[in-house]
Amino acid sequence: MNLSGIIGYPITPFSDLIKGVDLEKLGIVIDILLDAKVDAIAALGSAGEAAYLTKFEWEQVAKYTVKYVDGKVPVVIGVAELTTEQAIERAKYAHAIGADMIMVSPFSYYKLNEAELFQHYESISNATPLPIMIYNNPATCGVDMSPKFMLTMVDGIKNACMIKESTGDIQRMHKIHKLSKGKVPFFNGCNHMALEALTAGASGWCTTAPCLIGDQPKQLFDAVKQGDKDKAQALFYQQYEFLEFIVTSGLAAAVKSGLSIQGKLDGEPRKPLLPLTKSAQKTLRNMLTELDCIKA
């Protein structure tokens, strides 16, 4: 599987009427991402509030996403379960419904050691033929995997074949590149480091930003790939404050508020997550206006 470019992350809309996911609205979000020229769709990541869904809801979202995308671009499904058994179940489900890949992060209560992490990934790999993107995001998942260890897993675990790095430490990407002699694809998961991650050789950028700012991330990706350094820098700094804002505000809350500001979709994140404050909403509105992403 040859994944590259912008991997777009939908948020998960909830229904006001019934308690649960609003699949129709999810379709709208997926359309927004496809219109933004994303190269793949990754359901059930941080932005998708996967950690806050019931198993039933999680399966609904996974299934609907694959069906709705309908092969237009590859679909990646996030798997971040606390027990290995649950993770295996979800991985199997992802395969059963026709997803193209799974992105596995070790969401943890106890800090897992490397033996525990290895067996977790290996058990999942043994349960599904799907390619696995190893996803390191200690800020949300509570455990930090070194480039060296992740490459050990890529070497030793059949389906583990790529890495998503979200620490925001550019040195991690240098290490992945050098230690793998450039052969293991890695993806950037730190929005406000996108310019440098791509410069350092990232194959793509995993981001929910296109939910709100259309193809501007894709333009940035293309400018870097084309070696148009001034354009790339200009595009990056244009988006920079917005990218940092959605990270520090919480991706799900920020994108949901943004979609509401744009008049595209209403809805809040699930508690304990709260919507943006009025003041943050105003900041976001100003940013979206400057990025020309609000209709006059």
Next chain:
Amino acid sequence: MNLSGIIGYPITPFSDLIKGVDLEKLGIVIDILLDAKVDAIAALGSAGEAAYLTKFEWEQVAKYTVKYVDGKVPVVIGVAELTTEQAIERAKYAHAIGADMIMVSPFSYYKLNEAELFQHYESISNATPLPIMIYNNPATCGVDMSPKFMLTMVDGIKNACMIKESTGDIQRMHKIHKLSKGKVPFFNGCNHMALEALTAGASGWCTTAPCLIGDQPKQLFDAVKQGDKDKAQALFYQQYEFLEFIVTSGLAAAVKSGLSIQGKLDGEPRKPLLPLTKSAQKTLRNMLTELDCIKA
């Protein structure tokens, strides 16, 4: 409710035959704690692998613990759910089955801000008459609550009345004591800081250590309270390496291995958690031997 002393944390034994919790063995663990003269039992904490249980199992453990303890000592139930709704459900359940108190920690995926944390605790308080122990353990729960903020919650949220601090930073306890003018009880959740926490005014020590070393924690507690500083210091340093070991090895894995070494109970933690390595088991055996906790 006047809680003080040693609050003992049972591990959760799993069954080899059926997939799930082994309640009979749980009874054995509770008896071990009661024999160790604990002043209260706290089910479904870190040591109890609460994060790795299904809702059904969680309820089984809660209910059985209350029933089995049968009023001999107070029972505290840990509530560490990702969504506010689930936490409310669990809190209600704890009340329904007759628990004396709940210990609530904000297990999190996204880093929660103070507004989110406050509404989480407040919503739980509004749903149950049970006293709430606010539990801060960023190492497992992913979010760090300052003494000042926790005291704001004690002030503003009806049932929030005590604090368990597990960061291992003694200054946090100084702040709780000073900012509350000594009026808000706090408990130590950092095993290898027990001597100093009690010296600094902690009302008690939350620990799973009595599962393996009997009433030695209780003896330490008593020595501090009686002002026998040499005895307290000697008791603490005697247990010190063991206390540090079970923390750094993972409480559930360490206690389960220890019980097996003692010939009391076999069983492993739930994956991705792994049992102690052979080498760590040997270290633990030596420690338990030195602490006179293995029958010849």
Next chain:
Amino acid sequence: MNLSGIIGYPITPFSDLIKGVDLEKLGIVIDILLDAKVDAIAALGSAGEAAYLTKFEWEQVAKYTVKYVDGKVPVVIGVAELTTEQAIERAKYAHAIGADMIMVSPFSYYKLNEAELFQHYESISNATPLPIMIYNNPATCGVDMSPKFMLTMVDGIKNACMIKESTGDIQRMHKIHKLSKGKVPFFNGCNHMALEALTAGASGWCTTAPCLIGDQPKQLFDAVKQGDKDKAQALFYQQYEFLEFIVTSGLAAAVKSGLSIQGKLDGEPRKPLLPLTKSAQKTLRNMLTELDCIKA
């Protein structure tokens, strides 16, 4: 040498008339410390602004302190030089003028590795017969030495015989105690952790606090030693905010402002250090008033 109790740290008064140290005023400060019943005097520590003195001034202060104290209590001289050669010179000088001990910290520009640190301490030890207190204070000195490494130096370097620990991490003291089987004396250098450090077995407390609050630190030390836990706790919490304040405000600036508030001595720290702001001075005045350390 059997050092224990309160090791008092004088500040270094500067002259308004000539550019340099005001030795007469230094005598006043030393008297204040002796009146506060300190068990030793440690010149040229952080509080003494040693890092900001010329070599000439440093020698003046060292010589005058030894002469002025005149054997009433032992005198420790701080040595925190950037090069090994300078440190050796200062250590020799301390011996020549009759100091009882040197306290050596590895003030550093480059982070020194353990081989570099070992040779630094060893070279100093080879150049003087004075006992050496190894002083770990990464916050000011830029390099952090583990308990294990410091004990390796105590084992392998002739005159290295005690440790001052200022990280504020109580676990460091546990490690020193356990790894040395209680045989290497250690001193607390973190003012607002004094109660717990002494409880954990520290031989003494290195502090500039007696410059402002008289024998209250000594009373705390005595209460802990006598096992009067309630009195010790009460004394500690009484001083706590003051102790934390002088650390976070900068010891030299805080003590100099305090002496001025008390009407005992005027003078500022050396630039780039600035005196306390008006607002901080007011806070300090209130604390000193509450501690009954300002004449009505």
Next chain:
Amino acid sequence: MNLSGIIGYPITPFSDLIKGVDLEKLGIVIDILLDAKVDAIAALGSAGEAAYLTKFEWEQVAKYTVKYVDGKVPVVIGVAELTTEQAIERAKYAHAIGADMIMVSPFSYYKLNEAELFQHYESISNATPLPIMIYNNPATCGVDMSPKFMLTMVDGIKNACMIKESTGDIQRMHKIHKLSKGKVPFFNGCNHMALEALTAGASGWCTTAPCLIGDQPKQLFDAVKQGDKDKAQALFYQQYEFLEFIVTSGLAAAVKSGLSIQGKLDGEPRKPLLPLTKSAQKTLRNMLTELDCIKA
């Protein structure tokens, strides 16, 4: 003053015969840097062991460097003194001997607050007409200045006009660029982040690497500026391990060992700094061989 490109940092050779700096050898090092096509020379930085020199030696090096470079490229003089008074003296000296600019870092014992830092920089600015590069390197200097604060100083202090950022956090550069609307030039001081710093808009790269690997840093700079992204990435990754190695080994020790391996210059850093271990020397030899920087 329009500084950009590669700012080369000479090491400071010491004499084996007399105790002090070997100026003749310093000339050799400067020639190596000029041959490496550096765009400026910065004497008395970290690589130059400025912190370990006597005042006399410091002045020798400053004076000789300006004289030897003789206007071929601009000369920057590093000023990192513990007291404001000493810093002013050095700044005046730099001007007197004809340096083009000073690079000022707040080497500190006590952590300086922003008021202290501001007065330090302002006092220096008032004492010399030389342009000032504000240099942030908390790892060696012990104090961390935020982009916002440094820009406040650029705004409010006459001669402060550019920034050198050495934290290795690419976000700092984003902040400098955005907050100053791209108007305040900033320089990269983190060798192994050079590619990304230049991509993010750094005007230049402050580095001692050309002492050992000739114009390869300059080639990297040119490739980035020309938008030849593949060449830039290839050049960067080629140098990457070497760049990381000299940082983690200590710049002065590493460069001195490297010059010796290359047969150009012998000599050790000043104690407590130690030369590279044999094993590290071997690693360095291999790196230099791969970079084609050792004559067969």
